[in-house]
């Protein structure tokens with residue numbers, strides 16, 4: 166009976182103590198403000214989804230190995246959402262007739278994936294999702310990548326501290342079909358293999374790739390100046406898909422975004438992408454994991470209705486963003502939301518403290534009251550530890566005179582004032 170429960174959180178998830186949550190709120194605020202500045206509106210949904218939502222298009226690894234799924238009491242298969250894209254696709258498809266396109270939506274969901282916890286990867290994370298529905302040209306991708314770049318800037322990062330890598334499923338498909346001439350099934354295998362390339366050793370990758378294409382596989386190693394690369398670019402489908410990428414990079418350069426480059430090894434894990442795909446990386450080698458990932462997924466909404474809606478978007482995680490902000494010393498200082506703390510010399514004065522606090526709160530101030538019978542010096546120490554900038558001390562004399570000492574704990578300045586004067590000072 167004496168066996169105590171562990172105070173540790175479940176493996177791979179985080180407890181957010183107030184200071185951690187404040188940092189987290191800083192991240193959410195930058196996300197929200199930036200998205201709103203681009204004309205995006207916020208939506209939300211439940212964490213629970215029917216498991217079948219992910220079976221059709223998310224990608225095998227996510228569905229078979231990384232979902233938290235269970236059967237509910239009514240026998241339904243349920244999954245804790247591992248990503249937001251299927252949910253938003255479902256929501257848009259459900260109201261397709263009433264919604265007016267183009268839609269620009271964002272959300273900040275908590276997501277769950279059964280992964281091996283490591284730097285930049287946990288079993289729970291928060292992810293900004295920004296998606297645009299109803300635009301089929303590359304202007305959507307240009308806008309999304311501009312948002313991604315603006316987000317990084319708004320967090321205080323400079324261009325050289327991050328890199329935007331872009332590719333396209335159309336480009337890869339053209340190389341697989343019209344250069345290596347492999348069928349869809351083998352193309353899909355090759356795509357998954359390239360996605361796992363960094364997790365395996367070079368020889369192993371090379372031999373598996375050669376087995377899939379049934380001969381030499383060297384495309385990823387080619388330099389654009391190589392003759393063979395030029396030859397590939399002479400194939401119309403490959404050239405066209407590459408041109409779309411080049412045009413986007415050029416448009417972004419014209420907008421002053423110069424840290425975008427084509428990455429032939431970028432494929433992204435999800436099956437639903439159909440066109441441009443992109444990821445953003447911190448250039449510090451300590452933070453090897455992507456900060457953002459996204460792309461175009463024009464067919465996903467056809468899971469729900471006969472005709473689809475063109476769609477593109479990205480997700481940006483809080484775990485990797487926190488690592489990056491820490492690396493560059495960009496985490497905000499923690500400060501208290503409480504402006505003033507009332508300390509009392511005797512419990513009998515608590516009622517007066519409540520009344521004064523009520524007056525101050527009515528004027529929009531955030532006020533805490535100590536409520537213990539500890540020594541005044543300990544009450545002040547507590548306020549100081551909580552980083553509360555001001556204290557008011559109430560003793561018997563103050564109560565009678567209705568004049569209170571207001572002390573600034575940062576400067577040590579103290580003045581005696583009526584509550585109305587204190588309110589007007591603190592409101593400044």
Ligand code: HAM
Nearest residue numbers: 248250286287290455456457458459478479480482484
């Ligand atoms: P994703 O690449 O799986 O894309 O995730 C996007 C970002 O979320 C990653 O770059 C990373 O920052 C973060 N992230 C993902 N998994 C974890 C994890 N286990 N721990 C910590 N952070 C993680 C998607 O989820 C797509 N649904 C994004 C999207 C939206 N595509 C179109 N619209």
